[in-house]
Amino acid sequence: MVEVHVADSEVKREDAFAVRHTVFVEEQDVDEELEYDTHDETATHFVAYDGDEPIGAARLREYEDDIGKVERVAVRTSRRNAGIGRALMERLEKQAEAIGFDTLTLHSQTQAADFYRTLGYERRGAEFEEAGIPHVEMRKSLE
Known part of the structure; x- marks a missing residue:
């Protein structure tokens, strides 16, 4: 069973x-x-585990007043399309609400934009390159 934790220890980080x-x-x-x-x-930071095996990660940081930025969402290749990314995002969004963020923003790799769209994120603006990979900005209101 997959569990997502806040990476609140050095081992989890x-x-x-x-x-x-x-x-x-x-x-x-x-x-x-x-x-x-x-x-x-x-x-x-967040980490997803299957038993003792770390299989996914993400991070959340303050971006602007009341806006959090979702970054570094990653799931090991062998575990993709199994709901791990969704579980990470659901845990991250709960934490964002607890922190007091009203909105979340993220830079999605273009190939992952449909995934974020299914979670309620909306594309904003044109495609751009980041770290040599095409991305789009997306946002979601938590209110």
């Missing part, structure tokens, strides 16, 4: 970072210096 490294750095060839940044120090 390391597990979240390991998932991100596998998905973004190894699989998608994102430069490691771009993947890890100063926001990692202050963001709220």
Whole structure:
């Protein structure tokens, strides 16, 4: 059974970072210096487990007043299309509401935009490139 936790310990944070490294750095060839940044120090991190195995990760940080930014949502290749991303986002959104965010924004890889659309996120603006990958901005009201 999959469980999503706030990564509130060093072990859980390391597990979240390991998932991100596998998905973004190894699989998608994102430069490691771009993947890890100063926001990692202050963001709220999430990690999804199947038993003891970390299989997904995400982070949430303050973006603007009352707006949170969803970032680094990753699910290991072997576990995609099994509801892990949805479980991560549901847990993250509950945490965002508890923090007091009214709105969430994110930069979705273009190929993942339909996934976020099913969760109520709406595309804003034109496609752009980030870390060498096409993205679109999306937002969702939590009110």
